[in-house]
Amino acid sequence: MRDEIVLATHGLTRRFGGLVAVNGVDFDVKSNEIHAILGPNGAGKSTLINLLSGEMPPSEGQVLYRNQPIQGKNSRQIARMGIGRSHQKTNIFPRLNCLQNCELAARIHMGGVFGSWRSRQTAREVSERALEVLDTCHLIHRAYTTASDMSYGEQRQLQIAMVLATAPSLMLLDEPMAGMGREETAQVTELLASLTDRYTLVLIEHDMDSVFRLADRITVMVDGCVLESGPTEQIRTSEQVRDVYLGRHDKGATA
Amino acid sequence: MLHRYPKRVAIIMLVLTALVATFPLWGEAAFGNQANFMLEKLTFMLILALFAMSLDLLVGVLGLVSLGHALFFGLGAYTLALASPDFSPASMWWMLPLVMGISACVGLLIGVLVIRTKGIFFIMTTLAFGQMLYYFVSTSRFAGGTDGVFIMFRPSLAIGESTLLDLDNPYSFFYFCLGMLLIGYLFLRWLTRSYFGQVLDGIHDNEHRMQALGYATGGYKLIAFVISGVMAAIAGMLAAMQYGFANPAQLGWHTSGEVLMMLILGGMGTIFGPILGAFAYEILLYLYEHATTHWPILMGLTIIVAVLVLPRGIAGLIIAPPWQRKRIMNAEAHETENAPATASAQPVTQSKED
Numbered sequence: 190m191r192d193e194i195v196l197a198t199h200g201l202t203r204r205f206g207g208l209v210a211v212n213g214v215d216f217d218v219k220s221n222e223i224h225a226i227l228g229p230n231g232a233g234k235s236t237l238i239n240l241l242s243g244e245m246p247p248s249e250g251q252v253l254y255r256n257q258p259i260q261g262k263n264s265r266q267i268a269r270m271g272i273g274r275s276h277q278k279t280n281i282f283p284r285l286n287c288l289q290n291c292e293l294a295a296r297i298h299m300g301g302v303f304g305s306w307r308s309r310q311t312a313r314e315v316s317e318r319a320l321e322v323l324d325t326c327h328l329i330h331r332a333y334t335t336a337s338d339m340s341y342g343e344q345r346q347l348q349i350a351m352v353l354a355t356a357p358s359l360m361l362l363d364e365p366m367a368g369m370g371r372e373e374t375a376q377v378t379e380l381l382a383s384l385t386d387r388y389t390l391v392l393i394e395h396d397m398d399s400v401f402r403l404a405d406r407i408t409v410m411v412d413g414c415v416l417e418s419g420p421t422e423q424i425r426t427s428e429q430v431r432d433v434y435l436g437r438h439d440k441g442a443t444a
Numbered sequence: 445m446l447h448r449y450p451k452r453v454a455i456i457m458l459v460l461t462a463l464v465a466t467f468p469l470w471g472e473a474a475f476g477n478q479a480n481f482m483l484e485k486l487t488f489m490l491i492l493a494l495f496a497m498s499l500d501l502l503v504g505v506l507g508l509v510s511l512g513h514a515l516f517f518g519l520g521a522y523t524l525a526l527a528s529p530d531f532s533p534a535s536m537w538w539m540l541p542l543v544m545g546i547s548a549c550v551g552l553l554i555g556v557l558v559i560r561t562k563g564i565f566f567i568m569t570t571l572a573f574g575q576m577l578y579y580f581v582s583t584s585r586f587a588g589g590t591d592g593v594f595i596m597f598r599p600s601l602a603i604g605e606s607t608l609l610d611l612d613n614p615y616s617f618f619y620f621c622l623g624m625l626l627i628g629y630l631f632l633r634w635l636t637r638s639y640f641g642q643v644l645d646g647i648h649d650n651e652h653r654m655q656a657l658g659y660a661t662g663g664y665k666l667i668a669f670v671i672s673g674v675m676a677a678i679a680g681m682l683a684a685m686q687y688g689f690a691n692p693a694q695l696g697w698h699t700s701g702e703v704l705m706m707l708i709l710g711g712m713g714t715i716f717g718p719i720l721g722a723f724a725y726e727i728l729l730y731l732y733e734h735a736t737t738h739w740p741i742l743m744g745l746t747i748i749v750a751v752l753v754l755p756r757g758i759a760g761l762i763i764a765p766p767w768q769r770k771r772i773m774n775a776e777a778h779e780t781e782n783a784p785a786t787a788s789a790q791p792v793t794q795s796k797e798d
Contacts, residue, residue, distance in 0.1 A: 242656065268658035280656075282649040284446050285642070293646050296639060297658040312639075355657060 193220040195359055195389050196241065196272075201250035201260075203236055210236040212413035213250070218359070223381070223390045225400045227424070228410035229433065234393045235277055237410070238363050241391070242274040243267035254359070269298070273357030275348045277364045277393075283337035287328055287347055290336055291319035294354035319354055326350040326380060342373035349380065359389045366396050378402060401425060409433065446645055447636045449714070449763050456762055457716055464490075465622060468615050483614055484686070489726045490621040491682045494628050496706040496718035498675030503704070504713030505636055506668050507648035508559075511567050511700050512574030515554075516547050516673040518695030520680025522581065523547070525593035525690035533597035536611070540678070547677030551670035559665040562651075574697055582692035592691035595684060611685065621682055625719070628675055632715045635671070644668055705743075709750050711759025720758045 197217040203210050211233045218224045226234050239245045241252060243264040252260045259267055268274075282290050295318040300311055323329045326346045331339060336347060345365060352360050365381070366374045378399045384390065385405075394400050400407065401421055408418040409430050417427055424430055467486055471479040499513045523543045528534045558569045581587045588594075601609045601620070610616045635641050646654045647661050654661050684690045693699065702725070710721020728746055732739035754761055 244656070263655075265655050265658050265660060268656055274656060276653075276656075280650060280653045282646050282653070284649055285645060289446075289642060293642060293654070294657050351657070 194218070195220050195255060196391070197253045198241070199251040199253070201237070201240060201252060202248050203233075203240055203245065204248045209413050211240060211247075214410070214413075214415055216408045216415060216418055218389060218391055219406075221385060221387075221389055222405040223385055223392055223403050225392045225394060225404035225407045225421075226410060227394075227397075227400060227407055227430075228416075231412075232410040233413040234410055235363055236413075238274065238361050238391070238393060242272060242361055268355065271356075271358040272361065273352040273355045273359070274361035275352050275363060275365055277367060279341070279344045279348060281336050281344055281347055281351065284335065286333050286335050287323060287339070287350075288316070288319050288332040290347055291322055291350050291354040292316060294351040295319050295322075295356075298355050318356070322350045322353040325353060325383075327376065342369050342376075345369060345373075346377060346380070349377070353384075353388075357388065359391070360384075361391045363393050364395065365392070366394060366399060374399060447633075447641065447715070449716075453716065453759075453762055457719075460720075461626075465619075468618070480614065483618055485726065485730065487614070487618045487621050487686055488683070489723050490618070490625045491679050491686065492703070492706065492726060493719040493722040494621075494625045494682070495676055495679035496703050496710065496722045497625075497628055497632060497715060498672045498679065499703050499707055500712060500715055500718045501632060501635070501644075501668055501672040501675075503707055504711075504715075504717075505641070505648065506644050506665060508562075508566050508665070508669075509704070510570040511697060511704070512570030512572070513672075513676055513703060514695050514697065514699035515570075515574040515577050516551065516676035517680035517683070517699060517703075518577065518581070518690070518692070519547050519550060520677030520682075521684035521690035521694050522587060522593065523677070524599070524681045524684045525595050526587070528595050528597065528599070530596060533600040536599040536601045539599045539681070543677050543681045544674050547674045548670050551673030552666070555666045555669035555673075559662055559669055571697055571700070574695065574700055578692055578695045578697075581695060587690075587692075590692055592689050594689045596688075598685050598688075617686065621686075624678065624682060628678070629715065629719065632675075636715060640664070640667075705747055707757075708747060709757055711754075711757025711761075711763075714757075714759040714763070717757050717759030724758060 194217045198214055201214040202212055214233075214237060216224075226237065228234050236245070240247050240260075243259070243262050243266065247260050250260070251258055254267075254270060254272065259270065262270075282293065285293070292315055295315045299315050299318065320329065320332065323332055326349055328343060328346055328350055331343060336344060339347065345367075349362065349365055352362070362381075366377050369377065374396055378396075381390065381392070381399075381403055392400070392403065404421050406418070406420055407424040409416045409424060409427075411433055416433060417424060417429055419427075464486065467483065471482055475482045495513075495517055498516075499510065502508050502510050502513070520543050523546050524534075524539060527539065527542055554570075554573050558566060558573065561569050582590050598611045598617070600607060601611055609620055611620060636644070643654070643659060643664050646659070647664060651661050680694060683694065703722075706721040706725045707718050708721070709724050710719065711717030728743065729739070732742045736742065750757065756763070
């Protein structure tokens with residue numbers, strides 16, 4: 190089922206007054222692939238992720254998740270459909286410990302918030318799931334550490350662990366390596382690479398080495414539009430993309 | 445870990461509880477003929493502690509600052525006053541559920557509207573609802589206008605013909621209030637450590653993230669709002685029982701502000717802190733009132749100093765005393781270095797830090 194299209198957008202547009210942040214974007218994500226979105230600052234990448242995750246409604250266009258239109262649904266509804274997302278800024282529960290952060294994420298999809306009235310079995314399953322994702326994300330030794338006491342890199346990893354804990358079928362990761370050191374970046378790259386056999390990932394990232402190592406396909410955005418979309422090799426050798434990143438991009442060429 | 449405190453907190457609270465509970469034994473020796481007056485003061489402190497604790501669920505745990513919490517306090521008082529028969533005592537067996545039921549319904553009604561707001565807007569909408577009820581009650585003939593309503597008989601606690609506890613007796617009533625406070629405390633302690641409590645902590649920390657995870661945060665906030673309101677109404681009912689009347693002042697924003705000050709003084713989000721805050725506030729009030737007619741200035745200064753010096757209130761002072769803070773930080777750093785490589789699969793909210 191590797192070529193099954195999980196997510197697709199048609200003519201997706203988002204306007205902020207006169208500014209068109211995302212302009213008629215068409216792209217699709219296939220099952221179990223890592224689809225990276227590249228683009229300079231202000232290209233509309235994060236807005237696109239916000240439209241996909243329901244954090245803002247599109248002005249126009251369609252988002253199809255497993256052939257069902259999901260545009261107009263809110264972020265809670267979309268999360269419960271199996272689309273998990275991490276944010277560009279570290280977005281965790283600082284006063285809770287690492288395990289509790291992941292438990293909160295796991296519990297909403299496994300039940301048992303009103304744990305005292307439900308079986309202890311659910312509680313155990315939730316904890317096991319949380320420990321499992323912490324293990325996957327190399328954070329098991331920090332399980333009982335308060336999130337605010339962890340290093341920045343660990344907090345970023347915790348954020349990925351929380352998305353994993355929701356057992357999503359599609360993960361939207363917004364710059365998971367932002368602000369990380371070289372060693373931490375390598376660790377997260379390795380982590381993401383290990384997830385591909387179980388998850389489908391949409392990845393926004395500025396670290397080119399990681400993107401080219403991880404992505405199966407890449408979509409390059411400029412000024413809210415798709416400049417080019419295709420397999421990683423095609424993007425790596427694309428003249429157009431090189432021009433954008435070396436600053437020789439002529440705006441007229443993208444229209 | 446959140447909502448789990450060092451053993452000394454339990455020890456201090458147990459010692460204080462024992463001290464308060466044995467007041468009838470040592471009160472007369474300490475205060476002479478003032479003992480009865482002191483017992484009355486102490487009873488009122490227990491009631492205010494329950495009131496402050498209920499607000500802590502909203503302000504300290506959930507992170508929603510309310511300036512209209514007195515609405516529920518007054519509602520409890522007026523429900524008792526208006527529902528009590530004129531010539532015989534009401535039974536506590538139906539009065540308590542009635543107060544809880546009415547406050548839950550009103551909490552639900554107001555909650556549906558106010559939990560949609562945040563920050564300053566939540567403060568203003570709760571204040572607005574509180575003041576609306578204040579003006580409604582103080583201008584309504586059936587509620588006695590600005591005079592309020594007198595309660596001729598305290599409710600009775602009896603099974604059949606035999607009285608379980610004579611609530612007219614100040615000592616029995618004192619123990620009844622102490623019992624209600626303990627039940628309230630144990631309930632909130634359990635609630636904040638439950639999974640539901642963990643969701644409230646998550647909403648306090650990062651509501652946006654909770655929604656992105658799939659939580660319908662509004663529902664959880666509404667439940668917490670109603671629980672908090674019901675507990676405040678029980679406190680209001682006890683206050684009305686003690687003084688024998690329900691008065692519009694119990695509903696006003698002054699009362700809401702006062703209970704918020706108790707919370708700040710005691711330490712928000714700790715559940716046991718507001719109990720200490722209520723006692724500290726009332727003791728200070730008593731001392732200042734007897735020292736000068738300009739006591740509000742002294743009280744204001746005390747709150748300012750408390751906020752500056754004790755940002756986590758009296759509770760913070762007990763949880764992490766200044767002379768221990770350095771030692772705790774060193775121990776935490778050491779613990780982080782020697783953290784175990786694996787962790788066992790047990791629900792963390794029920795782990796063994798009690």
